[in-house]
Amino acid sequence: MREGLRATLAVSAGFWCALGEMLRSCAARLRMLGALRKDEHWPARNLGPALRWFSSEKDFCLPNPSWSEDLRHLFHQFMKKCEDGSWTYISEKEMLDLQKKASELSFQNVKPMKKKQFPSTLTRNFQEGLGFEYAMFYNKDERRIVCLFQGGPLLQGFPGLLHGGAIVTMVDYSISILSTKTIGFTMTAYINITYKRPIPIGSVVVINGQVDKIEERKVFLSSSVHSADEKTLYSEATSLFVQLNLEKSET
Ligand SMILES: CCCCCCCCCCCCCC(=O)SCCNC(=O)CCNC(=O)[C@H](O)C(C)(C)COP(=O)(O)OP(=O)(O)OC[C@H]1O[C@@H](n2cnc3c(N)ncnc32)[C@H](O)[C@@H]1OP(=O)(O)O
Structure with missing residues (x-):
């Protein structure tokens, strides 16, 4: 009898969980559709204050009050x-x-977004200190890039730790600039990243990217993510960027 009751309760709890999940997902879709209907271009008009707009003249790569001592120190060193x-x-x-x-x-098949309506880049769409805080340095002769990066609380994955997607975003963005500066506009064909140690939110890491090889339109790069004191290796990645074949993409 008791077993039967327990099973019934488990089934009904499962049912309510599934229903809740379904309603949440429907609500999210409806919100998105509503936003899309108002204006065919993203972003919808009222995305709130947590955005740094494309038209801004401010240099977000310079130190701001959210930067830790470590980040300031490395920035001045570079x-x-x-x-x-x-x-x-x-x-x-x-x-x-x-x-x-x-x-x-x-x-x-890509319609460009209306000018001034789109945010600068994914990495700049957060209020100071909450998302991606970074500065980059380029060495032309050595074909290297260094990105000093401090990830804020909106980039959380596991509690207190940076989401792996945020880490690879910053790696990809840094080496994308390196490959573009090396041979012109390129796109990521692949990036293989190995996460070796978790990165605490708010800690400062140094992303080192370098060009290993260029074969016609292909740029092979490797990168690493270290702690500010260089003692901890957090991640390593190898990647291929392909120079855009403009004749092909203009069709
Ligand atoms: C960011 C800084 C600067 C810019 C600012 C912009 C804003 C910032 C935004 C930040 C942006 C952040 C960055 C982002 O987020 S970029 C966004 C994420 N990436 C994409 O969406 C790219 C999607 N893929 C493509 O568009 C095409 O496939 C590309 C353009 C990559 C190549 O297509 P395309 O038609 O042009 O070339 P092809 O097919 O003739 O191939 C050419 C050669 O490449 C070799 N190959 C190709 N793929 C692979 C592969 N997967 N593994 C191994 N090899 C591969 C292929 O075998 C051939 O080799 P070979 O036979 O000649 O030896």
Whole structure:
């Protein structure tokens, strides 16, 4: 009798959970459809204050109050390395200029978003300190890029830890700039990342990317993610970027 009651309760709890999940997913879809109906272009008008808009003139790669001591220290170290010209600081403006040029390329079946309506890049759509805080430095002769990165609480995966998707986003974004600066506009064909140790939210990591080999339109790169003191290797990745074949994509 008691067994029967327990089984009935388990089935009914399962039913209510499944129903709840279904209703939540329907509500999310309806919200999305509503937003889409209002305006065929993303983003919907009222995405709230947590966005740094494309039109902003501010250089978000410079230190702000959310930066930890470690991030400031590394930033100033790299700025010093820039003095002899071996390394160059990549400003937000330079990244936006690249992006603007990229938005002029036409891809099959892709409608460009209305100017000024779209946010700068995925990595800049968060309020100061909550998402991706970073600065990048480029070494042309060594074909290397360094990204100093501090991931905020909105990038959480496991409690207190950075989501792997946020880590690979920052790796991909850094080496995408490196490959683009090396041979012109490229796209990620693959990126294979190995996560070796979890990264605590708010800690500072150093992403090192380098070009290993170029074969015609293909750029092979490798990258690593270390702690600021270089003692911990968090992740390693190998990737292929392919230079855009504009004749093909213009069709
Ligand atoms: C970001 C900074 C700068 C820019 C700012 C912009 C905004 C920032 C945005 C941040 C952006 C962040 C970055 C992002 O998020 S980029 C977004 C994520 N990536 C994509 O969506 C790319 C989707 N894929 C494609 O569009 C095409 O497949 C590409 C363009 C990659 C190649 O298609 P295409 O038609 O052009 O070339 P092809 O097919 O003739 O192949 C050519 C050669 O490549 C070899 N191959 C191809 N694929 C693979 C593979 N998977 N493994 C091994 N090999 C592969 C192939 O065998 C051939 O080799 P070979 O036979 O000649 O030896």
